[in-house]
Amino acid sequence: MTTFENFRVEAEPPEYSVGRRMIGLARRSGTATIGLAVVVVFGVVALIAPLIIPYDPVAIFTDRLLQPPSATHWFGTDGNGMDVFSRVLYAARYAFGVAVPAVTISVLIGVPLGLLTGYRGGMFDEVTVRFMDSLRVFPLIVLALAVVAATGQSLLNVILIIGILDSPVFVRLVRAEVLQLRSSTFVEAAVATGNPVRRILFVHLLLNSTKGAMAQVAVRAAWAVRIMATLAFFGVGIEAPTPEWGSMIRQGAEYMATGQWWVGVFPGVALILLVLGFNMMGDGLQDLFDPRRRAEKR
Amino acid sequence: MNVSRFLVRRLLLVVPLLVFITFFTFMLTRLGGGDAAALISGPNSTAAELDMIRAELGLDKSLLAQFWIYISGAVQGDLGVSWVNKRPVLTDLIERLPITLELLFWGVGLGALIGIPVGLRAARDHNQRFDQVVRFFSLLGFSIPTYFLGLVMILVFFYFLGWSPPAMGRISLMITPPPAVTNSYLIDGLIAARWEVVQSAFSQLILPVIAMAIIAAAPIIKQTRAIAMDVLSSEYVRTSEASGLSRRVIQSIVARNSMTPIITFIGTELTALIGTASVLEFIFAWGGMGQYGLQAIIQGDFSAVQGYVLALALFSVIVFVVIDLVVVLIEPRANMSA
Amino acid sequence: MTLLEVQNLHTHFITRDIGNQVQVAKALNSVSFKVDAGEILGLVGETGAGKSLTALSIMGLLRPPAEIVDGSIRFEGEDIVAMQRDELNRIRGAAIAMVGQNPRGALDPLTRIGEQIARVARAHDPQLSNDKATSMAVESMERVGIADPLRRAQAWPHELSGGMAQRVLIAMALINGPRLLIADEPTTGLDVTVQAQILDLLRALVQELNMGAMIITHDLGVVAQYCNRTAVMYAGRIVEEGGTRSVFGDPRHPYTKALIGSTPEKLDFTLDAEVGGGPPNLYALPPGCHYIDRCPKAAAQCNSMPPNLALSATHHALCHFAAGDQARAS
Numbered sequence: 001m002t003t004f005e006n007f008r009v010e011a012e013p014p015e016y017s018v019g020r021r022m023i024g025l026a027r028r029s030g031t032a033t034i035g036l037a038v039v040v041v042f043g044v045v046a047l048i049a050p051l052i053i054p055y056d057p058v059a060i061f062t063d064r065l066l067q068p069p070s071a072t073h074w075f076g077t078d079g080n081g082m083d084v085f086s087r088v089l090y091a092a093r094y095a096f097g098v099a100v101p102a103v104t105i106s107v108l109i110g111v112p113l114g115l116l117t118g119y120r121g122g123m124f125d126e127v128t129v130r131f132m133d134s135l136r137v138f139p140l141i142v143l144a145l146a147v148v149a150a151t152g153q154s155l156l157n158v159i160l161i162i163g164i165l166d167s168p169v170f171v172r173l174v175r176a177e178v179l180q181l182r183s184s185t186f187v188e189a190a191v192a193t194g195n196p197v198r199r200i201l202f203v204h205l206l207l208n209s210t211k212g213a214m215a216q217v218a219v220r221a222a223w224a225v226r227i228m229a230t231l232a233f234f235g236v237g238i239e240a241p242t243p244e245w246g247s248m249i250r251q252g253a254e255y256m257a258t259g260q261w262w263v264g265v266f267p268g269v270a271l272i273l274l275v276l277g278f279n280m281m282g283d284g285l286q287d288l289f290d291p292r293r294r295a296e297k298r
Numbered sequence: 299m300n301v302s303r304f305l306v307r308r309l310l311l312v313v314p315l316l317v318f319i320t321f322f323t324f325m326l327t328r329l330g331g332g333d334a335a336a337l338i339s340g341p342n343s344t345a346a347e348l349d350m351i352r353a354e355l356g357l358d359k360s361l362l363a364q365f366w367i368y369i370s371g372a373v374q375g376d377l378g379v380s381w382v383n384k385r386p387v388l389t390d391l392i393e394r395l396p397i398t399l400e401l402l403f404w405g406v407g408l409g410a411l412i413g414i415p416v417g418l419r420a421a422r423d424h425n426q427r428f429d430q431v432v433r434f435f436s437l438l439g440f441s442i443p444t445y446f447l448g449l450v451m452i453l454v455f456f457y458f459l460g461w462s463p464p465a466m467g468r469i470s471l472m473i474t475p476p477p478a479v480t481n482s483y484l485i486d487g488l489i490a491a492r493w494e495v496v497q498s499a500f501s502q503l504i505l506p507v508i509a510m511a512i513i514a515a516a517p518i519i520k521q522t523r524a525i526a527m528d529v530l531s532s533e534y535v536r537t538s539e540a541s542g543l544s545r546r547v548i549q550s551i552v553a554r555n556s557m558t559p560i561i562t563f564i565g566t567e568l569t570a571l572i573g574t575a576s577v578l579e580f581i582f583a584w585g586g587m588g589q590y591g592l593q594a595i596i597q598g599d600f601s602a603v604q605g606y607v608l609a610l611a612l613f614s615v616i617v618f619v620v621i622d623l624v625v626v627l628i629e630p631r632a633n634m635s636a
Numbered sequence: 637m638t639l640l641e642v643q644n645l646h647t648h649f650i651t652r653d654i655g656n657q658v659q660v661a662k663a664l665n666s667v668s669f670k671v672d673a674g675e676i677l678g679l680v681g682e683t684g685a686g687k688s689l690t691a692l693s694i695m696g697l698l699r700p701p702a703e704i705v706d707g708s709i710r711f712e713g714e715d716i717v718a719m720q721r722d723e724l725n726r727i728r729g730a731a732i733a734m735v736g737q738n739p740r741g742a743l744d745p746l747t748r749i750g751e752q753i754a755r756v757a758r759a760h761d762p763q764l765s766n767d768k769a770t771s772m773a774v775e776s777m778e779r780v781g782i783a784d785p786l787r788r789a790q791a792w793p794h795e796l797s798g799g800m801a802q803r804v805l806i807a808m809a810l811i812n813g814p815r816l817l818i819a820d821e822p823t824t825g826l827d828v829t830v831q832a833q834i835l836d837l838l839r840a841l842v843q844e845l846n847m848g849a850m851i852i853t854h855d856l857g858v859v860a861q862y863c864n865r866t867a868v869m870y871a872g873r874i875v876e877e878g879g880t881r882s883v884f885g886d887p888r889h890p891y892t893k894a895l896i897g898s899t900p901e902k903l904d905f906t907l908d909a910e911v912g913g914g915p916p917n918l919y920a921l922p923p924g925c926h927y928i929d930r931c932p933k934a935a936a937q938c939n940s941m942p943p944n945l946a947l948s949a950t951h952h953a954l955c956h957f958a959a960g961d962q963a964r965a966s
Contacts, residue, residue, distance in 0.1 A: 031434070134318050136566070137614035138607065139573025142591070146603055149595045150327050226443055230577070233445050234596055249446055253581070256453045257464060265453070268446040276441040283437065425700075533741035540695050540736075541756040541808065542729030545721070554746050630792045631745060 032284020035218075038277030046092035053086035057243035066260050076262035078251055080241060084262060087243040088270050094244040095274055098159050099224040103217060105163025110170025111210055117171065118178025119205065129175075132168040140165060144227055148237045158237035162224050169220060170213050177209035215286045222278035229271050245271040304626065308619050317369075319611040324368050326607060327600040328361060368604075377608070378601030380594070387605035390590060395609065396481040397468065397586030402568070402575045404503060405510020410564060413515040417522025418553055421530060424523070432519060439516025444574050448509045448581035455505060462505050463498070465582045470498040506582045513574050514567070521563045525556045558629055565621035569614040639816050639848040640671040640694070640732075645707035647686075647693050647872075649918075661918040663689050665872040665926075666707070671816060671848040676839065678863030678880065679852045680895070684915050685869040687852045688737075691820045695734050696724045711816065730760045733809035737821035739801035743793035750774065750789025753808045760812050776807040781837060799830035803837070810841065817842065817849045823858070835862050856895060860884055865950070868892045871916050871926035876958075878951030888945075888953040890931045925955070933957060 045052070054074075061081040069076045075084035117125040135143075147161050181187055182205075190200050229246030232238035240247050245267040252264015356367055371378065377387040420429040448465075455462040469475060469483050476483065476490040484503065487495030529535060529552045538548050576588025583589070591606030593599075647664035664686045671677050679687050692698055694709055696716060709716045711732060716724065728734075736742045744752055753773035758764050764772075770789070777785035780803045788800075796804065802822060809817060819838060823831035835851075839862055842849045851863060859866050860880060867877040868891065876889040887893045922928050924939040931938065937956050945958040 031437075134315055134322075137315070137319060137569060137611040137618075138322075139570050139576075139610060141570070141573040142576065142595075142607060142610060145592070145595050146326055146607055149598065149603075150600075222441065226441075229443060230445070233443070234580075234592065236596065246443075249443075249449065253445075253449055256449045257457055259453075259457050261453050261457075264446075264449060268443070268450070271443060271446070272438075272441050275443075276438060279437045279441050283433075533736060533738055534744045536697055537734075537736060537742040537805070537808075538744065539697055540728055540734045541759065542725040542727070543755065543759045544725065547755070547759065551744055551747075555744070629746075631794045 029284045031280045035277045035280025035282070035284060038273055039218075039281055042092050042274045042277065043096060045089055046096045049090045049093055053083075053089050055083035055086040057087045057090040058082060058241060066255070066263070068260075069262055075266040076260075078248070078263045079255070080251075082241065084248070084266055087248060088245070088266050090243040091245045091248065091267065091270065092274070094238070094242070095225045095228070095271075098155070098162065098228045099221045099278075102159050102162040102166070102224040102228075103220050105160065106167040106170055106220060107213065107217070109164065109167040111174050111206075111213055113167070114171040114174025114213075115178055115205055115209065118175035118209075119182060119200075125175075128171070132171060135168065141227065141230055144231060145234060145236050148231055153237055153239060155238065158228060158231055162227055166220055166223065169216060173212045173216060174209050177212050178205055181205055181208055216282070218278050218285050219282035222275045222282060225271070225278065226275050301623070301627075305619070305623065308622060312615055312619065315615060316612075319615070320369055320372060320608065321365065323604050323607045323611070324365050327604060328364075372608070377605040380599050380602045382594070382597055382599045382602070387601050390602070391587055391605055391609050393481065394585065394587040394590050397584065398572070398575055398579065398588050400482045400484070401503070401506055401510060401578065401584060401586065402572055404507040405575065405578075406514045406564065406568065406571055408507060408511035409514030410518055412511065413518030414522050414560060416515075417519040418526050418549070418556065420519065420523045421526030422549060422552070424527060429523075432523075436516045436519045439512060439519075442513070444509070444513050444577045445581050447512060448506065448578050451505050451509055452581070463501050465505065467583050467585055468499060468502050469495065470502070473498050502582075506578045506584065509578055510571075510575060514571055517567055518560075518564060521567075522556065522560055525559045525563070526552055529555045558625055561624060562621055565617050568617050569610075572610055572613060637673045638670050639673050639712060640850075641708075641710045642670070642690070642694070643668045643708045643710070645690070645693060645709060646705045647689055647698065647702060648705050649701045650703060650705075651701045659919060662921055663702070663872050663918055664693065665921070667869075667872070667874055668707075669867050669874060669877060671850055673815065673848045674842070674846050675864045676842055676849045676851060676862060678859035678866045679850060679869060680854060680856060680859050680866065681869030682854060682915065684918075686872040687854075687869055688820050690869075691734065691818050691850070691852055694818065695728055695732065696721075726760070729756050730812040731814055732816045732818065733812070733814035734818045734820065735802070735805050735809050735822050737824050739805050739826075740793065740796065740798055742805055743796075743801060745793050747793075748789065749791055749793060749796070749804050750777075752793075753777065753789075753804070753811055756808050757811045772811060773807070776811045777804070779810065780804075780807045780841075781833075782807065798826050799834065802826065802830075802834050806834075806837065806841075810845075813845070815847055817847050818852070819849065820852045821854070822851065823853075823855075831858075838862070856884075868895065871921065872918070873926060873954060875927065875955070876951075876953040878948070882948065882951045886947075886951075888947055888951075888958040889927075889955045890933055890957075891927050892953070894930075 059082065061077060061083075063081070064073070064077050065081045066079055067073055067077045073083050073085060075088060078084055078087075113128065117128045144161060144165055147165070148157055151157050151161070187200060187204055190204055228238070229244070229249070232242070232244045232246030233250045235247070235250065238244050238247055240251060248267035249264045249271070252261070252267070255261070255263050356364055359367070368378075375388055377391070379385065380387055380390065383390070416432055420432040423429050452462075452465045456464060463470060473494055476486040476492055476495050479486050479489050483495060483499035487493075487499055532555075534555075535548060535552060538551055543551075572588070575586075576592055578584070579586045579588035580592050587606065587609060590602065591610075594602035594606055645664055645667040646662070649661040649663055651659050651661075667686070667690055669677065669679075679690065681687050689698075689702070692702075693704055694711075694716065696719065698704065704717055707717070711727065714727075716727070719727075743749065747755070750770060750773050753776060754766070754769035757769045757772050758766075774785045774789055777788060782788050782800070782803050793801065793804075817838070822838065823834055826834065835858060838849065838851070841847070851858065853859060863880050865878065866880045866883045867874045868883070868889065869875070870891050876883060876887065876892045883892065884896060887896055916922060916926055916929060922939070923941075924937075925931070925934070925942045928934045928938045935956070942954050942956045942958075944952050944954050946952050947958060
């Protein structure tokens, strides 16, 4: 059944395989395609960065401090005499190296917890939801900064904390879908025919309720990249002179008012591009998984 | 039911949340088992010195006892002393809070002023050119890091164009600040009737306020669009169309019916936006609570961090209650006993 | 006098699906009917048959992805389909008015009901003063049987019962003296006693004001009791149309027979009592008769488009076998 605002058309157009949908989506949604392309390009750069960068990202050229972009240093050099171009490319590794595991952690915590709270209900659900709601009074950026600062400076900490702090997004999504599904006929039928609870949870609900969560993955990756850079900008978790965008922007910050813009602007633009890429891709993914949004578009 | 009773009830509901918040902020700095004493005394201190500092800070007691000390102090307005500037945290926070609120107020105000009409129009013309452009810019707004936006604005408007004063605080260094009344130089300057103060404070405000507005506008546009789309597909808008009401009248019906959820959204969004304001303060050397707090985090000034995080949470809680109140006052349907 | 004449109306939902293929849900397929002044036409059919969509097409309320792809809708001779929004706004709410289902949801929650009704009056007469519009609203409320209309005009929509809200909507529909009234499921969701009150009111108003009316419902009882003529819809087509007495007394389309057979009070009729199965897939309609998959009498020729057989001057049915079972035997 497809709903068009207040109408219902009591039929469904044909369903496609995921691959077919992807192709269709690419043809239809320019935003999503561009987003995906940007993310893929950055991903490839991250993979082969050591092979393509002209200089070691932490090599110091003491005789070439703060040089503007030139043929030898495309993006110029920073205050330490390091090659900004090499560092910007190399930093893609940190972006993916943090975002991918962090989002994986969010999903691994959020999806099961969402399933359990949604299916079980009762005290456990109440406490989890209350706890998550209470955390909403803190700005996430500040929370992430404070927690990482308190637990110690390490990349692993950064990944863990981004993953944990963002998991409520998935808990809420999955829980809401489970609550809706739980009252649906097919789960009732499964219970009535005597399927054990665990089986119901994992076979029936997992597949059905994680669609919405999947649609969010790219948007959450965008958030993870952003927050990691923010942490690095404040020198929390990732310290200079690590070739990481946030950390490089921090180095560039002091030169902004004196005109050596290339130190901070190039890493900033790279950061925005990747985050925007993920966000655009996320927009498309939401179309892909959400039939209501699908119908709205033409 | 009158407003004051509604407020009292609302505030009572908030008490358990406050206890949780306090506990959470307390735990925040104890989480990783980082040794505060070692941070304060520096790397070359002896074991005896460390013990002394621990005793002084009460770090030798059990966690529960420490929490008790903290919370009983907090209730009496004692949030401890900053280890960096040796001043009571509460005094610093109170002094700096208005400075942050000023930035937040103008920034979010401007963001809403732009974001709400744009979102409404995008909903009306949805999937048309205007909507598509707006959607892209809203995505871009979600993707720009606050600090980078601030820095680029300084680069462009101060360094390249020379339109704005250096980003060094809330007033030109050449001008002696007016007597502190509200701690907003703009208002204090007006009170003291010193035109040059007002002018300087205003020109210092422009860049951070615009940056704040850009960051705030993206989610406001997105949410306003979604809310207005919902209203547009409602039965009463269809009735209005069927009754031959003009596009203009219908648009005003949509706007009015969207307002309550939009206000509620902006209220909940303020939690995140005060974090954004903190970051901008840091970039523009603003000297408010945000800069104070972020510096405390970077320097490991734990009492100050606790006080700052607690203040942010309290701010959100107060905003939530105020929003509830506003909704009750403007919505004919809302019932105060709810 | 013919007020409304719908001819060959095709309304389709045209979407691009996730595989980037254009998908067309053929919701209305050649709908034709007329409404005369002073008569009530009942449009019946199951959910998804296209009844409401017909009303929305007439009112110009379709939104993408729904659009009229063919056909004409003439109101007093003027083609509505071709009209721009401004022209349409002169007619709707004035000459044609609609009362929807879900009356409580149909009122703007943030405007007092008197003002909501007055707003409709002002929309069609810019010269109207606020006071005059308000007194018109109160008058209109009085006419639909709202007690103490002056005080009620100050009420908020959420303070009204469903039945009261429906009266308010009728008052709103009548304020500019419409010549055609379309009521889309006007009584669903209301108490049974209130249902009768509202329908009695509608009938009385139609007679009093010599309006034409169209009542959309899935309740055969309502049609039998209140409508002069009946049109039965199935999968976007009108499959049978005629005087109510004629259609109910001598239904010729198997679907009409099944519908009448399925109402409890008629169970003793010797008609096909089952309405088994569901409506056809609007994305892939059968080429001939849309009812073919559910019809107990389906035969090979049903794969071709059935003729609209005239059984009398006013009674038609869209079926190869509508003339009688003999036709099939031959």
